Amino acid sequence: MSDASTDSSAIIPDAALESEIRELARRARIASERMGELSTQDKNAWLARTAERLEAARDRIMAANERDVQAAAEKGVPETMRNRLGISDGKWADMIQGLLDVIALPDPVGRISNHSVRPNGLRVGQMAIPLGVIAMIYESRPNVTVDAAALCLKAGNAVVLRGGTEAFHSNQALGCELRAAARDTGIPEDAITILPTTDRAAIDVMLKLNDSIDLVIPRGGSGLIRKVIAESTIPVIAHDAGVCHVFLDESADPDMAVGIVHESKLRQMPVCNGLETLLCHRGASATVLPNVLKNLHEHGVEIRGCATTCELFGDAVPAAEADWAEEFLAPVLAVRVVDSMDAAIEHIRTYGSDHTEIIVTENYTNSQNWLRRVNSSTVGVNCATGFSDGFQLGLGAEIGISTSKLHAYGPMGLEGLTTRKFILMGDGQLRG
Secondary structure (H helix, E strand, O other): OOOHHHHHOOOOOHHHHHHHHHHHHHHHHHHHHHHHHOHHHHHHHHHHHHHHHHHHHHHHHHHHHHHHHHHHHHOOHHHHEEEEEOHHEEEEEEEEHHHHHHHOOOOOOOOEEEEOOOOOEEEEEEEEEEEOOOOOOOOOOHHHHHHHHHHHHHOOOOOEEEOHHHHHHHHHHHHHHHHHHHHHHOOOHHHHHEEOOOOOOOHHOOOOOOOOOOOOEEEEEHHHHHHHHHHOOOOOOOOOOOEEEHHHHOOHHHHHHHHHHHHHHHOOOOOOEEEEEEEEEHHHHOOOHHHHHHHHHOOOOOOOHHHHHHHHHHOOOOHHHHHHOOOOOEEEEEEEOOOHHHHHHHHHHHHHOOOOEEEOOOOHHHHHHHHHOOOOOOOEEEEHHHHHHOOOOOOOOOEEEEEOOOOOOEEEEOHHHHEEEEEOOOOOOOOO
């Protein structure tokens, strides 16, 4: 869902707004210093209390969410995008369970790794520490407010959250309970800040506060990502679009191909790990591809294909050049027949978003070449794209899927929200 915050033009904030945002960030910085010293028990107590408070305030939160959904409908926002904005019973249950799952996750803060002993007897290690203050800018999906706060605080950070304008009332209602749970459990209340404005200028101010904020995570459409990367003076980890691919190799098992493509596209369409482009080796185009496309078409998916695809499948429509780089988030799939794995990889390098790429193959050499040569954040063999997910990969909850290669790449859980410092343990060693 687009948000006014994705406009790349700079907006001059008034003095009062700039002062307010600076003060909120300053207070988050102070809170982060305390957060880094809290015990696991303290952080888990906040998570448990948050779950309790959210359940008690469910009616009020759902009323705020309904207000946002109705406003989106009045503005003509497509139904698929309104579904991302709404908090269904299933999403609510997942949100509460997510808090409990984070409680169960090991606390990474203070963990020491990479032990070694230097020739002079000096012992060296690296200790995980919080990043500090994390600013997250995101669109739709108000459940991200709770997920992001839970993960950032469990990793010892403070967080400043700016959700999309379309979810403003939902996010304010959720944030009220997150901060109240902090008061209840002795956690610094300012460790959770929900920007109290829909003014786009607030983002422009926040992106320049490198004296208070350590990291910015934008999660949303390409317009938002481009704006943040272009304007931020703070390091950025982008959670960009998911133009995910499945490649049907010449040796692909026909039944497996149908199942993997079906689930990758239809399990849940408005998500970043959903299938958007299907590539097929020419050697499998006549034997494997028709049944795959027939299955999708029967389930309401529009096929936008290359010339060969349109010849093989009469219900396909010609693909436009823009379709190859499109994140549809809808019952639409781009399909291209290629002459080789080399051509499939070249297509991904040209049009992909470094998210998730899967090969369906019975050839071991081809599978290993795929894993080695394709450098997106998640690369797989003979499985659905939906496994590009923190929970599915054993990370527990995730703050998103990073398409930035530095610091964190792929599903980003607790470990990705920490950094490491060197620790030295000596017995009086002098360098001399």
